[in-house]
Amino acid sequence: MLFYTQLPLNRHSQERKDNNWLLRQQTNNSKWVLVHNHHSLFKANTPELLFLDYQQVKSLPLWEAIYLGSMNGQGYFALDVTDLDPSILDSLVLGGEFKDIRSYGPLVEQQLGSIASLSRGLVHWHKTHRFCGRCGTKNSMFEAGHCRLCPNPNCKHMTFPRTDPAVIMLVLHEDKQGVERCLLGRQASWPEGVYSTLAGFVDPGESLEQAVAREVEEEAGVMIKSAEYVASQSWPFPSSIMLGFFARAVDPTIFVDKHELDDARWFTREELNTFLEWGSDQTGYKLTRHDSISRFLIEKWRK
Numbered sequence: 055m056l057f058y059t060q061l062p063l064n065r066h067s068q069e070r071k072d073n074n075w076l077l078r079q080q081t082n083n084s085k086w087v088l089v090h091n092h093h094s095l096f097k098a099n100t101p102e103l104l105f106l107d108y109q110q111v112k113s114l115p116l117w118e119a120i121y122l123g124s125m126n127g128q129g130y131f132a133l134d135v136t137d138l139d140p141s142i143l144d145s146l147v148l149g150g151e152f153k154d155i156r157s158y159g160p161l162v163e164q165q166l167g168s169i170a171s172l173s174r175g176l177v178h179w180h181k182t183h184r185f186c187g188r189c190g191t192k193n194s195m196f197e198a199g200h201c202r203l204c205p206n207p208n209c210k211h212m213t214f215p216r217t218d219p220a221v222i223m224l225v226l227h228e229d230k231q232g233v234e235r236c237l238l239g240r241q242a243s244w245p246e247g248v249y250s251t252l253a254g255f256v257d258p259g260e261s262l263e264q265a266v267a268r269e270v271e272e273e274a275g276v277m278i279k280s281a282e283y284v285a286s287q288s289w290p291f292p293s294s295i296m297l298g299f300f301a302r303a304v305d306p307t308i309f310v311d312k313h314e315l316d317d318a319r320w321f322t323r324e325e326l327n328t329f330l331e332w333g334s335d336q337t338g339y340k341l342t343r344h345d346s347i348s349r350f351l352i353e354k355w356r357k
């Protein structure tokens with residue numbers, strides 16, 4: 055299973071453009087996801103999200119609410135409370151605490167985790183797109199939080215949430231004895247021993263396959279002969295979609311670009327089976343986190 059991609063909501067993409075319809079969703083039945091500095095509201099000391107109800111939030115600036123969708127007849131909304139008066143915020147979130155969803159990661163029930171990660175991504179997009187990219191005028195939320203509209207009558211530019219594509223690939227090579235290995239690398243800033251798949255953003259003007267080939271060559275000096283798409287993962291941390299590939303190397307010779315990676319190595323399945331889990335305090339090679347598509351690709355290959 056790929057984490058953060060299990061959204062259970064009907065987005066009502068057409069209906070949400072109708073303000074009257076939207077207001078009717080803000081009922082006693084609705085559920086509210088609060089986001090504070092990229093953190094989501096959890097019950098204290100547990101990986102369980104804490105939703106507020108309409109009665110709890112109705113005095114807040116709900117015109118800035120983002121409609122997420124509906125499930126079982128209940129509307130779900132996200133609300134950025136980062137700038138809310140701390141005393142008001144404290145009284146709202148009694149029994150809860152704001153936490154980075156990735157600090158709990160796989161422990162969060164994944165349908166709800168997908169709601170929280172979508173909320174976080176959309177709130178981030180609004181925060182970073184407050185001015186019209188065409189004329190510089192301050193813009194405002196539109197279409198239930200899925201658009202921003204420039205009020206300049208000579209412009210009226212509409213901006214939509216963007217997702218930055220990034221490729222992530224498990225590069226494979228089979229030696230003359232028929233032993234297959236995968237290429238993993240590590241950045242110096244990562245926890246000791248953690249090795250992961252290579253990855254990078256897609257440049258303008260290149261296909262996904264070209265991005266895979268370029269990133270592998272830039273980071274590890276390895277040429278590839280093919281790239282096969284496997285799966286994708288929404289990754290709103292802050293605004294990416296990860297596009298996962300298996301790639302085949304022409305030659306296993308590695309030349310690490312130290313600006314990009316600290317190290318890169320080939321590992322057999324048997325070697326991977328000796329890796330420690332991410333987060334282990336023992337010394338040794340470690341796998342990536344369970345909630346990453348990197349881990350998904352590694353598990354898919356080694357099973």
Ligand SMILES: [Zn+2]
Binds near residue numbers: 189190204210
């Ligand atoms: Zn404008």
